[in-house]
Amino acid sequence: MLIGSQADGAWLCGFPYVQHRAQLELLAVPVWRGQPLYQSYLISTAGRGATSLDQLRGDIHAFSDPDSNSGYLVTAAELARSEERPDQFFKQSFFTYSHFNVVRAVASGLAQSGSVDGYVYEVLKETNPELTGATEIVRPSEWFGFPPIVAPTSALAGEKSAVLRQALLDMHTSPAGRLVLDMLRLDKFESEPPALFASIEDNWDRVRELS
Amino acid sequence: MKPPLSLRSGIPLTVRVPLVVVLLMVVISIGVSQLVLWRLVETQERQLGDLANAYLDGLESSLVDPVLRRDSWEVFDILDRARAVYAAVRPIETTVADANGLVLASSEPRSAPIGSTLPPSTASRTMIVSERDGVAIADRSLMVEGRQIGRINTRIDISPMLAERAEVTWYLVISNAVLTIALTALGWFTVRRMVAPMNVLLRHVSAAADGSVEPIPETQIRSQSPEWSRLFQRYNRMANALSERELLLGRVAEEERLAGLGKLASSVAHEINNPLGGILNAVDTIRVHGDNPKVRAGAVELVDRGLRGMRDIVRSILNSYKEDRPARGLTHADFDDLLTLITPEVRRKQIALEWTIDIPEGMTVSALGIRQAALNLLLNACKATPRGSKLGFSAGIVGRALELEISDAGPGLATDVAEILTGDEVSAQGVATSGLGLWVTRRIVKDLGGSVVVGKSKHGGAKLRVIVPLVESVSREVADVA
Structure with a gap:
């Protein structure tokens, strides 16, 4: 929708931003727990005690989305380092198209493990502890650039992008903006360079090389 | 089959009629209860079948696409959301398998994991009710253009239905028991009241058979129904006639005894007449020849024998007919x-x-x-x-x-x-x-x-x-x- 200029801005995962960087302009990046970074979590059913990806071999695994960094790319890239693909490593995998649904799939026992956004998982621990209580974190990944707010490059010259960026960057200074940030469990928005997402691009390259 | 005569005649009417009422009530109660329960079961199973069909119809239309795409998550998501939507159906577990019977997803993934085999449906009916397990199992084929692409199998909790059935059974048992006891008591009281005059009559007839004929008191006659009152009055007339007959027979017997005595006296008089003639002759002999000791002794001996014979006869009569000895x-x-x-x-x-x-x-x-x-x-x-x-x-x-x-x-x-x-x-x-x-x-x-x-x-x-x-x-x- 952004590329087709049907939307003026969007909160996008780092992976599609990297994939379409030439057509997208980085407006702002959320700051969560003091830094503009987040992690991908590998999770499994509670009480299993697994601590590494290797222990999840042969599982039925739930991914979030094929265009998600934390919900797919991080795990696929880690397997690619061992020259393995998810369809080989896992007995079966499927996409739930939502981080929340990944937690549901693992908590219900439909999947034995899953790849989920660490930020979403931490927020769910506060809002839906019964659901996350049926799961446990196998291991958090390295840190990646937090999913940014982006706009299509075609709109760069426009007033809208500038207004939107400034509104995001000033959000933490107004009570209404503070309320929104508290609801999202974020500290603020700030400007970051595209290099923040270089590690995601590396993972994408690794996966692409294997396939 | 008739019970033995001794058994029938040995049980009083006041017990026999309530017993018959109890037997009839038990038979009727069992019959009515069976009919009610049969209708209840039929209604419940029809409603269950309708609910299960509505549930499976709803799932079927949603599941065709994800089953064709073999999308386990979407299948699970549909089943999981249906659990809340169809809460009234009380599905315990619903499993969807592909055409080969391999599980795509189950609402209870731990009991039916993805890739496990769903047991084939062995029943010809679309729904099996297992009262022992408290579940009903329904099976539905997923068809697309005449081709089977998968199967939906669901286990439905029927414990509330069974509890309702048990509750109805208990209501029937208790209400029938109360009704039976009430009717038995009513039968007992009614029969007892009905046969009470018969017992009065029986007591008096039994006493009459033992020789004590007593009329039924007027107070008892007045307290009875007109039929019994008439019967008692007729009995009293009969009792009075019997008493009079007994009295008459007693008098006749006494007269017979006296008549016999008369006959006997006549016969005895004839018997006494002979010794009396001899005694008179002996007295004459003594009077004429009393000076002769030998003749006198012979005459006295004759008198003595005659008098002793007469004494014996008189004594015998006295012994036989004197009552106050x-x-x-x-x-x-x-x-x-x-x-x-x-x-x-x-x-x-x-x-x-x-x-x-x-x-x-x-x-x-x-x-x-x-x-x-x-x-x-x-x-x-x-x-x-x-x-x-x-x-x-x-x-x-x-x-x-x-x-x-x-x-x-x-x-x-x-x-x-x-x-x-x-x-x-x-x-x-x-x-x-x-x-x-x-x-x-x-x-x-x-x-x-x-x-x-x-x-x-x-x-x-x-x-x-x-x-x-x-x-x-x-x-x-x-x-x-x-």
Whole structure:
């Protein structure tokens, strides 16, 4: 929708931003727990005690989305380092198209493990502890650039992008903006360079090389 | 099948009717309960089938696409959300498999993991109800253009349905039990009330059979229904008639006794006449030849013998007919008196009498009763025996009873006459034929607790055996006879 200029801005995962960087302009990046970074979590059913990806071999695994960094790319890239693909490593995998649904799939026992956004998982621990209580974190990944707010490059010259960026960057200074940030469990928005997402691009390259 | 007569007749009506009510109520209750439960089960299963079909219809339309795409997550998501939407159906577990029976997703993934095999549906019906497990299992094929692409299998919780069924069963059992008890009590009270007049009548009839005929009091008659009241009044008329009959028979018997005494007196007068003539002759002889010691002694001896004979006859009559003497046991003297009393009749008809007495002295049996009974039977036998024939009389002890046997050479006893002596009931015709003598004899023997057996005598006529049990004390027995 952004590329087709049907939307003026969007909160996008780092992976599609990297994939379409030439057509997208980085407006702002959320700051969560003091830094503009987040992690991908590998999770499994509670009480299993697994601590590494290797222990999840042969599982039925739930991914979030094929265009998600934390919900797919991080795990696929880690397997690619061992020259393995998810369809080989896992007995079966499927996409739930939502981080929340990944937690549901693992908590219900439909999947034995899953790849989920660490930020979403931490927020769910506060809002839906019964659901996350049926799961446990196998291991958090390295840190990646937090999913940014982006706009299509075609709109760069426009007033809208500038207004939107400034509104995001000033959000933490107004009570209404503070309320929104508290609801999202974020500290603020700030400007970051595209290099923040270089590690995601590396993972994408690794996966692409294997396939 | 009819119960044995003894069982039927042994159970009072007040118990039998409530029992029949109980049996009927139990049979009706079981039948009605079965019908109600059958209808309830049918209705419940039809409603369950409708609910299950609605549930499976809803799932079927949503599941075709994800099953075709083999999208386990979407299948699970649909099943998981349907659990809340179809809460009224109470699905416990719903599993979706592909055409090969491999599980795509289940609402309970831990019991039916992805890739496991769903057991094939073995039932021809689309739904199986298992009351033991409290579940109903429904199976539905997922079809696209006539081709099976998968299967939906669901287990539905029917425990509320079974609980409702059990509750209805208990309601039926309790309500039927209460109804049965109430109707039984009602039946018992009603029958008891209905047969109460019958019990009154039965008591009075039983008492009458035992010889105590009492009319039903007027207060009891007035408290009854018109039907029973009429019946009681008729019973009272009958009881009064019986009492009058008993009284009349008693008077007739007394008159019979006095008539017999008259006859006997006539016979005895004839018997006394001979010694009296001899005595008068002896007195004349003494008056004329009294100076001659030898003649005087002979005349005095003649007077003495004549007077002793007359004394014996008078004493026997007194012993037989004087009622206000004290009670005493039977002795040899009583048989001597009997012999004295019948001797005139025996002589008159020139009967050969065989007289055998083999008893100890002072037997504990009423002397008065035995004397009267034996005298009646002997006089009857004399009457029946042709002139110049034989008549036998014997008295002895058999076991703990006195047995008298009278055998004559007469024509024998007619059946209705014999029944007067042996039977409990006496026909008026029999009494008319034989006179009251035999009827009085039967009453005496019956009062003494004895019996009479009629047979054929060796002399060609009747043989009567009178058996009277010995008692501990004769005074009470005599009082009873009186």
